[in-house]
Structure formats: structure tokens, C-alpha cells
């Protein structure tokens with residue numbers, strides 16, 4: 001990939017499930033060093049898009065490039081350079097947090113210290129505890145530690161704030177900043193709109209599979225016709241409500 005090519009690029013990306021067009025003609029360009037927030041109501045197509053970026057799913061039409069590579073042609077190259085926090089993940093009962101992180105360091109063939117990573121996500125006191133008995137928030141922290149293994153060039157985080165207490169939310173925000181300072185590009189989906197405003201350079205709003213806005217939070221305010229001091233929740237509701245009122249679904 002040339003240095004100025006986008007880290008993530010989609011053109012006309014479409015995924016159809018029967019009658020449902022989960023992702024509809026999506027054009028995205030996420031540049032190196034961006035922290036990009038991918039927002040949308042429930043069922044908008046965010047997780048499907050992430051699945052298409054990582055070759056967990058195959059598109060019905062359109063193209064995807066990650067680091068200039070087609071995920072269908074070389075998923076391993078992409079996975080080696082990407083840390084992923086999926087929307088659904090399973091942990092192994094009877095295995096400790098340390099064992100989970102060690103599994104990823106071994107798979108990625110890196111020598112990161114599991115203790116340091118678990119400390120970073122606030123699990124220092126639970127390093128050798130059975131991950132099968134973790135609370136939702138602890139599971140989320142562990143999955144984030146696993147995503148951070150190997151200092152990935154790209155972090156793809158699907159709803160990273162889910163299940164976290166305020167300390168956890170702040171920790172994730174700090175980690176996103178730190179990773180970005182290190183040089184990582186960050187792409188994350190979220191419903192926690194206040195947090196998005198605090199961490200993102202750019203935001204895309206997806207609605208019924210289509211990108212209805214893409215830009216800085218200020219640009220989105222202008223597109224939505226909301227006041228300069230409108231919080232991002234107002235902007236989001238304005239951008240997605242117009243379409244819901246026009247006959248789309250609302251959840």
C-alpha cells in the first residue's frame with residue numbers, strides 16, 4: 001500500500017440477506033491515523049460492515065480494501081496487522097485472563113507481556129481468575145486486552161464501551177488516545193455518543209445500511225441543521241429520524 005492510501009476503503013459495498021439489505025452501497029475512506037466513529041441505530045449494518053472488512057462475511061457487491069488489500073485475497077495479512085474487539089465473542093471457561101491473552105500472543109508470535117496488557121485494561125487483580133466467571137464488563141476489558149496484542153496498525157472495536165462502568169469507559173477512551181498517539185488507526189462502532197465526541201476525529205452515521213453523514217462532529221452538526229452547541233445525540237437523532245419518519249424502521 002502506498003503511504004497515502006486509506007487504511008480502510010470501501011466502494012459500493014453491499015451485503016444482502018434475503019430481503020434485508022444490511023449494507024447498501026457503502027463508500028468509506030478511513031485514513032492512516034484517523035480515529036473514526038461508526039454510528040447508527042440498532043440494525044443499521046455496523047457489525048455487518050465490520051464483518052466485511054475482516055472477511056468474516058463476503059459482500060454481495062462492491063469492494064473492500066484494508067491496507068490496500070482485498071480481505072478475500074489475503075485475510076491473514078490483514079488479521080496480522082489488526083486488533084479486533086468483536087461484537088460477540090466467547091471466552092473459555094476454566095481458562096484465566098492471562099491464558100486468553102497468552103493465546104493471542106502465541107498466535108500472533110509476539111512477546112507482549114500479558115500482565116502489562118491486563119493491567120492496562122484494569123484487570124490487574126483478576127489476571128489468574130477464571131475468565132468464564134467474569135462479569136460482562138470484565139469480559140469486555142479482557143477482549144480489549146486481546147485486541148491490543150502486538151501493537152496493531154489498525155484497531156477495529158465493535159461497541160467497545162458495552163457493559164463498562166464509568167472507570168472502564170474512561171479507560172477505553174484513554175487507550176484509544178494512547179493507541180492513536182502510537183500511530184494506530186482506530187475504527188469503532190458505538191451507541192455511546194458522548195464518548196464518540198470525545199475521542200473521534202471523524203464520524204460516520206449509518207442508517208439502514210447507508211452512510212447518511214460522514215465528517216467531523218461540527219460538519220455533522222451543520223449537515224443536521226442543529227445548533228452549534230448541539231450534543232452529538234441531537235445530531236444523531238436528527239440525521240436518523242428524518243429517515244425513520246419517512247418510513248424507515250426505528251429501534
Ligand SMILES: Nc1ncnc2c1ncn2[C@@H]1O[C@H](COP(=O)(O)OP(=O)(O)OP(=O)(O)O)[C@@H](O)[C@H]1O
Nearest residue numbers: 017020021022040041042043044045046047048049
Ligand atoms: N446473518 C444474518 N442473517 C440475516 N439477517 C442479518 C444477519 N446478520 C444481520 N442481519 C440483519 O442485517 C441488518 C444489520 O445488522 P447489523 O448487526 O449489522 O446491525 P448493527 O448496526 O451492528 O446493529 P446493533 O447496533 O444492534 O448491533 C439487520 O437488519 C439484521 O437483522
